Amino acid sequence: MRTVCITLGDPCGLGPELVVRHFARESARRDEKVLIIGPESALVREMDRHGVHPFYVRLDKPEDIENQDADVFLYEPPQLSRLGFVAGEATREGGLAAGVSLDVAVSLLADGKADGLLTCPLNKAMLHKAGFDFPGHTEFLAEKLGVGKENVCMHLCGHAPKEDDKPKLRVSLVTTHPPICEVPKLVTGERILHCLRLTNDFVQAMGFGNRIAVCGLNPHAGEGGRIGLEEETVITPAIEAARSEGMNISGPLPADTVFHFAAKGEYAAVLAMYHDQGLGPLKLLHFSEAVNVTLGLPCPRTSPDHGTGYDLVGTGRASIKSFQAAYDMVRRLVESKGK
């Protein structure tokens, strides 16, 4: 039987509320084991707020998940049990809880005791403040699962598994969280080709099609070399290499227009060169419903597309759609990996 871990992320953010609201619905219970990892006090806070009864069984040791039947379980790392978490505030404790919980999930995944991971949002600055030197989950998981951050690709899928028939935007990123001044040197041919392979495999496996558009880095995709040379020297050779492997790639295309056509269904995915180039259009169209998927890890990892949403904690106004889509997606990826 498969096991999906859910880390609560920053307990001061929306994660605990989304988990409680999701599992409060009887229909959310499935045929697999779900192990929630994080501080119980944050779940209790949200259960009280939403009038929800406990829906999980506590485990003293995370590895005990192996001997259980299908149900929802909670493991609270002992060092988190005495910490206080202030709902809606960015604190070092919140970053510590997120990092410690993620470490537990990594151990289970690395030992084959869990099959997939859904991460609730954390605060990147607080994660760092708590002593975890990673700019996000993507790099944390890539390094700690032994893959290396250069070998994974952040993909934001505006497509929940239970799909209506409207086209959706899907975006992969060549670079994830570097400062913008470092982007040009990180946009290498090797990295583009690797991201294209991962994206191509993903969109085809999910049945989304196979045509992928690649953005330029410079305005107007370099205007034939008059506004920058990366398109001619780096991006086009990588696209040609991908085509020679049989991939269906268009580009480099000006990033100011390509998303319009991708959103109409002309491309299964767009490969953007940097975070805001790809995620600006994605969130404009699909905010609070898209799923963040890390491609290239040894096991599936998904996440809602939004952050900690501190301003919404306790207001009841947060959308749960992206969390639910991330849960459906990780289950689907875990199932298809097992086949």
Ligand SMILES: NC(=O)C1=CN([C@@H]2O[C@H](COP(=O)(O)OP(=O)(O)OC[C@H]3O[C@@H](n4cnc5c(N)ncnc54)[C@H](O)[C@@H]3O)[C@@H](O)[C@H]2O)C=CC1
């Ligand atoms: N996967 C992760 O762990 C992610 C973490 N973050 C972190 O989250 C923190 C806050 O980042 P922000 O840029 O403020 O992004 P944010 O997504 O937390 O908030 C941006 C806006 O979206 C709204 N929002 C967030 N979640 C929502 C939901 N479920 N339903 C409806 N509206 C929602 C918020 O109220 C806010 O107005 C940062 O520390 C950032 O690093 C951001 C994105 C992803």
Ligand SMILES: NCC(=O)COP(=O)(O)O
């Ligand atoms: N904007 C999405 C994002 O930055 C998510 O980062 P990560 O925590 O999934 O690495």
